Amino acid sequence: MRAGDRVGLWLPNSPEWLVLFLACARIGAIAVSIDTRFRAHEIADIVARAGCSVLALSPGFKALDFAGILAEVPDATLAGVAHTIVVDAGHDARRLPGAVRPYAALLAGAPDTRPPAGADARCVIFTTSGTTSAPKFACHVQGAVTRHARDVARGFGFDAPGAAVLQALPLCGVFGFTQALAALAGGARVVMQPVFEASACVASIERHGITHMCGGDDKVARMLDATPRTPRFRRCATSRTRASTRRSRTSPSAPPRAGWCCAACTA
DSSP states (O other), X not given: OOTTOEEEEEOOSSHHHHHHHHHHHHHTOEEXXXXXXXXXXXXXXXXXXXXXEEEEEOTTOTTOOHHHHHHTSOGGGGTTOOEEEESSSOOXXXXXXXXXXXXXXXXXXXXXXXOOOOTTSEEEEEEOOOSSSSXXXXXXXXXXXXXXXXXXXXXXXXXXXXXXXXXXXXXTSHHHHHHHHHHHHHTOEEEEOSSOOHHHHHHHHHHHTOOEEEOOHHHHHHHHHTOSSOOOXXXXXXXXXXXXXXXXXXXXXXXXXXEEEETTOOO
């Protein structure tokens, strides 16, 4: 792979998603975030228009038939995919485009000794909603992504000692991606949820001592419904546990406002 190559990340929430993104960023390749809800015609459109030469997927993931969806994409559309990276075992390589390489083999390879890409290098492409036409591409450079991650980490308290972030938002979306990058920038632990499931999120919060999560009102409501006991909340100015339930209209570098936090908060 070389700088400027496009790598399609069509994966559920997983450490492999972030590792592959960071590996692409190091050499100047561009990660193309592909929504796991996309069907065959949408995959064909994104992969072809973005010019993906590498596609990473998880054919063994039980919640989604990646290989089956890909089999519905015309072969000509996938002709530019030279390599497919699979992050789990049990796949049928005959149904996947290009040369199939296990993710584990990449980890076992020799370190890349090329100089790392700079702040102006493009690193990730996200797609717009496509409500009026085909989804448009929005490409971001490393410097902007890094600055934003540091601002969010500082503003949301992801850099606090002992911070642990629940990653239930999909990494393939901007909201989930920015939360994960901010958690890494702040040095927080990140607990992955492959897909959102309310009771599993509640269990993770209790098991791992989650201090931060972001999500929409609907997800928070479903988690509250799945909670066996009624959580106690109080208002504080510097919460260690804060749920963001809407997109902020302020700068991510602005200080956090007072928010609702759990009774265990020591602020």
